[in-house]
Amino acid sequence: MGHPSSWVIQLLSVSQNKGIICWFIWKTYSGLIWGSLTGIPTAENTIWQIKLYTQNWVLSMSNMKLRTIDKILYEERLIPEGYHLAQRILKPIRWIKPKNGLKLNIDAAFIPGRASGGAILRNERGKMLRAISFPVAADSSLEAEWKALIQ
Structure with a gap:
């Protein structure tokens, strides 16, 4: 997997992930300022949270086929081994409407x-x-x- 900082650099190369990273840094900073965090968060913990959020985002893309150019998603094990992006659609568990009532x-x-x-x-x-x-x-x-x- 490599050093966390190298993962962040790779992740920044994917444009939509810049917002996720900035948001998590801001969220961590705000938590420290306003006291909603206990203890001092480490960079590794923040990066782990970013990876977990990104993984959940990937799994939420149920109606979209992910392209194989998203190589970092495999390399960082954000997509389970055995998934072939060109062949499968990842489906999350979601709310289902009632049939009646x-x-x-x-x-x-x-x-x-x-x-x-x-x-x-x-x-x-x-x-x-x-x-x-x-x-x-x-x-x-x-x-x-x-x-x-x-x-």
Whole structure:
């Protein structure tokens, strides 16, 4: 895989990735300034987060065939081994509309000392009908999920 700095240099050669890298650097800086990060993040950790985000972005390209010119995606193992870009389309797991009626999705987020829940109601066309977010008193992510569900 090489040194992290060489990976960033290669990644910068792909134009759309410049924005991702800048955004993560800004996000890390803001986290330090506003105290949402615990500890001092390392360059390696920030680069790892960029790689993970990029991998998720690649997997979200379900309707687009990725070209073999995106060699760095293979070299940095952002695409699983065995995938042949010219032959396969990567498909993410995504929200599916109900056949008839309504669908309610509920989720929660948790960080130590703070948790919140949310819900969204959609119809069979995928149109949002209602959405809500609310605080949840929880000591773990599992507890936050459970309390969001029953609330």
